Amino acid sequence: MSETELPEAPAPEQDELDEDDRLRPEFVDAVRDAVADGDDEAARALVEPLHPADIADLFELTPHEDRGPLAKALKDLLDADVFAEMNDYVREDLIDALTPTEVADLASELDTDDAVAIIEDMEEADQRAVLRALDPDDRAAIEEALSYPEESAGRLMQRELIAVPDHWTVGDAIEFLRGHEELTTDFWEIFVVDAGHHPVGTCQLSWILRTPGNIAIADVMKREQTLIPVDMDQEEVALRFQKYALISAAVVDSANRLVGMITVDDIVHIIQEEAGEDTLLLSGAGDGDINEPIRLTVRTRLMWLVVNLGTAMIASSVVGLFESTIAGFATLAILMPIVSGMGGNAGTQTLAVVVRAIATNQLTDSNTRWMVFRELRIAAANGLALGVLIGLGTFIVFGRTDLALVIAAAMFTNNITAGLGGVLVPVTLDRMNIDPAVSSAVFVTTLTDTMGFFSFLGLATLWGLHA
Amino acid sequence: MSETELPEAPAPEQDELDEDDRLRPEFVDAVRDAVADGDDEAARALVEPLHPADIADLFELTPHEDRGPLAKALKDLLDADVFAEMNDYVREDLIDALTPTEVADLASELDTDDAVAIIEDMEEADQRAVLRALDPDDRAAIEEALSYPEESAGRLMQRELIAVPDHWTVGDAIEFLRGHEELTTDFWEIFVVDAGHHPVGTCQLSWILRTPGNIAIADVMKREQTLIPVDMDQEEVALRFQKYALISAAVVDSANRLVGMITVDDIVHIIQEEAGEDTLLLSGAGDGDINEPIRLTVRTRLMWLVVNLGTAMIASSVVGLFESTIAGFATLAILMPIVSGMGGNAGTQTLAVVVRAIATNQLTDSNTRWMVFRELRIAAANGLALGVLIGLGTFIVFGRTDLALVIAAAMFTNNITAGLGGVLVPVTLDRMNIDPAVSSAVFVTTLTDTMGFFSFLGLATLWGLHA
Numbered sequence: 001m002s003e004t005e006l007p008e009a010p011a012p013e014q015d016e017l018d019e020d021d022r023l024r025p026e027f028v029d030a031v032r033d034a035v036a037d038g039d040d041e042a043a044r045a046l047v048e049p050l051h052p053a054d055i056a057d058l059f060e061l062t063p064h065e066d067r068g069p070l071a072k073a074l075k076d077l078l079d080a081d082v083f084a085e086m087n088d089y090v091r092e093d094l095i096d097a098l099t100p101t102e103v104a105d106l107a108s109e110l111d112t113d114d115a116v117a118i119i120e121d122m123e124e125a126d127q128r129a130v131l132r133a134l135d136p137d138d139r140a141a142i143e144e145a146l147s148y149p150e151e152s153a154g155r156l157m158q159r160e161l162i163a164v165p166d167h168w169t170v171g172d173a174i175e176f177l178r179g180h181e182e183l184t185t186d187f188w189e190i191f192v193v194d195a196g197h198h199p200v201g202t203c204q205l206s207w208i209l210r211t212p213g214n215i216a217i218a219d220v221m222k223r224e225q226t227l228i229p230v231d232m233d234q235e236e237v238a239l240r241f242q243k244y245a246l247i248s249a250a251v252v253d254s255a256n257r258l259v260g261m262i263t264v265d266d267i268v269h270i271i272q273e274e275a276g277e278d279t280l281l282l283s284g285a286g287d288g289d290i291n292e293p294i295r296l297t298v299r300t301r302l303m304w305l306v307v308n309l310g311t312a313m314i315a316s317s318v319v320g321l322f323e324s325t326i327a328g329f330a331t332l333a334i335l336m337p338i339v340s341g342m343g344g345n346a347g348t349q350t351l352a353v354v355v356r357a358i359a360t361n362q363l364t365d366s367n368t369r370w371m372v373f374r375e376l377r378i379a380a381a382n383g384l385a386l387g388v389l390i391g392l393g394t395f396i397v398f399g400r401t402d403l404a405l406v407i408a409a410a411m412f413t414n415n416i417t418a419g420l421g422g423v424l425v426p427v428t429l430d431r432m433n434i435d436p437a438v439s440s441a442v443f444v445t446t447l448t449d450t451m452g453f454f455s456f457l458g459l460a461t462l463w464g465l466h467a
Numbered sequence: 468m469s470e471t472e473l474p475e476a477p478a479p480e481q482d483e484l485d486e487d488d489r490l491r492p493e494f495v496d497a498v499r500d501a502v503a504d505g506d507d508e509a510a511r512a513l514v515e516p517l518h519p520a521d522i523a524d525l526f527e528l529t530p531h532e533d534r535g536p537l538a539k540a541l542k543d544l545l546d547a548d549v550f551a552e553m554n555d556y557v558r559e560d561l562i563d564a565l566t567p568t569e570v571a572d573l574a575s576e577l578d579t580d581d582a583v584a585i586i587e588d589m590e591e592a593d594q595r596a597v598l599r600a601l602d603p604d605d606r607a608a609i610e611e612a613l614s615y616p617e618e619s620a621g622r623l624m625q626r627e628l629i630a631v632p633d634h635w636t637v638g639d640a641i642e643f644l645r646g647h648e649e650l651t652t653d654f655w656e657i658f659v660v661d662a663g664h665h666p667v668g669t670c671q672l673s674w675i676l677r678t679p680g681n682i683a684i685a686d687v688m689k690r691e692q693t694l695i696p697v698d699m700d701q702e703e704v705a706l707r708f709q710k711y712a713l714i715s716a717a718v719v720d721s722a723n724r725l726v727g728m729i730t731v732d733d734i735v736h737i738i739q740e741e742a743g744e745d746t747l748l749l750s751g752a753g754d755g756d757i758n759e760p761i762r763l764t765v766r767t768r769l770m771w772l773v774v775n776l777g778t779a780m781i782a783s784s785v786v787g788l789f790e791s792t793i794a795g796f797a798t799l800a801i802l803m804p805i806v807s808g809m810g811g812n813a814g815t816q817t818l819a820v821v822v823r824a825i826a827t828n829q830l831t832d833s834n835t836r837w838m839v840f841r842e843l844r845i846a847a848a849n850g851l852a853l854g855v856l857i858g859l860g861t862f863i864v865f866g867r868t869d870l871a872l873v874i875a876a877a878m879f880t881n882n883i884t885a886g887l888g889g890v891l892v893p894v895t896l897d898r899m900n901i902d903p904a905v906s907s908a909v910f911v912t913t914l915t916d917t918m919g920f921f922s923f924l925g926l927a928t929l930w931g932l933h934a
Contacts, residue, residue: 020703020706020828021703021706021707021710021828022828022831023831023833025831025832025833028833029833051691051710051711053710053711053712057828060829061831061833061834063837087829174676177673177676177677178676178677178678178679183677185671185673185674185677186673187673188655188671188672188673188714204652204655205655205672205673205676206644206652206653206654206655206672207652208676209641209644209645209672209675209676210644210645210650210652211645212645224518236487236488239487239488240488241735242735242736242739243488243518243520244518244520245520245732245735246732247655247714247731247732264714264731264732264735265712265713265714265731267735268708268709268712268731268734268735268738269709271735271738271739271742272709272738272739272742272827273742275738275739275740275742275743276742276743276745276823276826276827278743278746279745279746279749279819279822279823280819280820280823282746282819283812283815283816283818283819284812284815284816285816285817285819285820288819288820288823288824290820290824290829290830290838290841294841294844294845297845298845298848298849301813301816301845301849302848302849302852302853304812304816305809305812305813305816305849305853306852306853306856308808308809308812309805309809309853309856309857312804312805312808312809313805313860315804316801316802316804316805317801319800319801319804320801323797323798323800323801324797326793326797326800327794327797330790330791330793330794330797330800331790332800333786333790333793333797333799333800333803334783334784334786334787334790335783336800336804337779337782337783337786337803337804337807337916337920338776338779338780338783340804341775341779341782341912341916342772342775342776342779345750345751345771345772345775346768346772348750348751349750349751349752349768349771349772350752351750352746352747352749352750352752352755353747353750353752353755353757355746356743356746356747356755357755357757359743360739360743361487361488361489361524362527362554362757363757364489364490364492364528365492366490366492366495366496366528367528370530371757374757374761377761378761378764378765378768381765381769382765382768382769382772385769385773386769386772386773386776389773389776390776393780445808449804449808453804
């Protein structure tokens with residue numbers, strides 16, 4: 001393919017990015033080398049063609065100690081848009097080195113939601129200094145946003161939006177948009193409001209473009225609209241956007257007045273984070289951000305591990321009950337971890353499915369009972385299959401029918417325990433308004449460990465197994 | 468708040484939905500009861516005010532055997548939009564009961580991407596029958612979409628889009644949009660193409676609305692655009708939408724000609740699925756869909772469990788090496804699962820973080836070495852803390868310094884193993900182009916189980932521990 005045939009084919013960033021849109025290691029190294037050599041011009045020339053999201057990635061891929069020099073070299077290429085795209089920890093790292101006035105300058109270039117994201121994590125005193133350095137309008141908007149709870153719609157929304165009165169025509173609206181230079185261009189729908197500034201309808205821009213100017217806007221707008229209460233949690237906002245395939249939505253206060261707008265591009269990373277965080281929470285890795293200061297990471301993970309150490313000791317004390325049985329027949333110690341471990345695996349499967357189903361609103365009070373029976377049937381089928389397999393395996397290796405029968409029965413029992421626990425633990429936690437992703441795994445594995453040891457060693461003791 | 472003050476306050480669906488936008492169980496029961504009583508009118512009256520996404524949810528919350536009667540009762544309330552919102556398995560369930568002509572009628576009402584979603588999972592023969600029943604234009608569009616690989620951009624895109632030549636003015640574009648009734652209204656940007664139908668720029672509708680008619684469209688459009696190759700995997704498409712905050716994007720064929728458009732509302736559920744699936748894949752629960760036929764679920768989960776049974780037996784054979792040590796000192800059997808289990812927990816934490824970081828393009832070749840060191844430092848810190856804790860605990864319970872030192876050393880060793888394995892296993896699999904979420908956990912837990920048993924029992928044997 002020649003350049004003349006397809007003038008637009010090679011996108012400007014294709015040299016820096018690999019096929020997965022990630023910055024190539026050679027490119028990252030080239031920038032680092034330029035900065036290390038003090039050749040700021042070369043570094044800037046390399047970075048200049050990048051999209052702000054890629055410049056943000058570049059900072060994330062740069063070790064902590066090299067970020068300051070990189071920022072100095074890039075100067076104004078590190079602009080507000082880049083900060084808006086950056087990982088929270090990396091941004092904090094860089095923001096810490098700026099004066100309040102510099103931060104205020106950045107914030108004033110951004111929509112409210114992005115400005116809030118930059119300012120909300122600062123120390124109280126720094127935050128106040130930045131707010132003082134902002135012009136009064138921006139300050140008021142940001143202070144209002146900060147008055148809403150963290151991770152609520154009020155923090156996510158932007159105040160820049162287009163609202164028109166419900167008595168206007170389509171032509172009025174177009175004239176208004178053309179006549180006011182200062183209006184935002186970052187909108188996809190316009191909101192129609194009544195005299196009390198309550199939203200009464202939403203209009204896609206395509207409808208406005210395709211309708212003659214003399215038609216009343218009230219005849220074009222869609223009256224069934226999905227409004228977002230300003231104090232709604234961002235996870236619910238994300239689910240609502242997803243469920244109703246929204247591009248933007250009006251945010252209303254408790255008196256149902258239009259106070260802001262959320263657009264889907266601010267929601268996609270929340271959808272991604274919220275959906276991905278279950279993986280991390282279930283494993284006790286906290287928010288699992290690789291840019292988090294290592295001290296925080298150790299604290300989060302260690303807390304979880306210590307809790308698990310406690311429960312592991314409880315499960316082990318069950319083994320202690322049967323110490324004399326094991327002393328008389330050490331083979332039991334070889335097989336025992338298989339029963340507990342397989343129960344843990346089966347329980348984790350059920351848990352993952354149930355936690356996801358709760359998070360995506362697929363599992364509700366209407367189908368919980370059905371779900372319990374579903375998991376019980378799966379557990380019975382798998383327990384039977386695994387029981388037969390481990391029974392056969394045990395018979396082949398150790399040549400003892402009694403041992404084979406005991407382990408098969410224990411395996412079946414522990415699978416049923418895992419299936420039941422895997423549903424009931426997260427469902428119960430959810431009903432108690434505890435996030436099931438955070439603490440279910442501890443309960444379920446304690447259950448399967450304990451039951452695994454108890455059923456296997458208990459049956460062996462009852463049967464009187466010995467070497 | 469009175470109705471007159473806030474005429475728009477109670478959204479029509481508020482009675483049927485709870486505060487999390489889920490259908491209330493009482494509402495679901497009321498519909499079910501009406502259908503069971505043969506009172507179709509009552510059922511329809513209840514369901515009529517619902518959004519298509521909620522009607523789809525209603526079917527998902529209804530047990531398999533009651534879905535047919537519900538569909539009969541609701542008649543045309545179960546329309547194409549509802550099918551487009553429905554879980555794949557539930558939709559298949561209902562579609563199976565329809566004639567090819569009925570399916571074709573549904574498909575012709577939808578955008579290509581939604582029509583393809585309905586048709587792509589049908590049996591070969593049924594699919595052909597439906598395609599025959601479609602009018603030629605729809606058939607051609609759907610057949611072309613089906614020619615692209617599953618889960619590629621070609622399946623996701625819609626052919627309905629607005630493209631205008633690059634020599635037009637803004638006024639020409641508006642006139643064109645107003646003059647052609649048959650054009651889609653489901654668009655947020657228009658694409659500007661050259662004579663060869665190659666996209667040369669993208670125009671947000673807000674820019675068009677705010678620009679005087681005599682300005683050339685080429686002066687308004689944005690030239691840096693993110694194009695999606697038609698064969699790109701949907702996960703990459705989703706990451707690209709997210710990274711560049713896209714609302715819609717042009718899809719191009721291998722000759723860089725505009726062939727379709729993807730809009731963000733079709734992407735949000737992919738972002739959610741792809742981000743959430745790691746939780747399920749790591750646990751070996753497959754795609755974890757609660758509507759999947761139980762037989763498929765059992766097969767998926769059992770396969771994973773059998774693999775794990777194999778690796779558990781390998782790990783247990785390590786215990787077998789030390790049978791005589793255990794026979795001489797059964798307390799080792801009590802403590803042994805703590806060491807292996809805690810290694811498993813720590814390994815799972817690292818694994819979850821690394822798998823997410825790979826999936827979100829945060830971990831690349833540029834920072835892998837840094838990540839390995841990061842996890843090693845965390846593992847060393849946690850291993851030290853846990854070693855001290857379990858050492859102390861063991862000394863308190865069993866009153867033996869030798870046993871306490873052995874278990875502390877084994878705990879530390881296994882944490883380091885977990886940290887290293889937790890990074891290196893998924894990174895290696897990813898470089899081999901194997902999805903690290905699918906198979907990492909088996910390797911890592913086998914590693915931590917084996918190393919846990921080996922280090923603890925090995926050290927105990929070396930030290931000559933006995934009762």
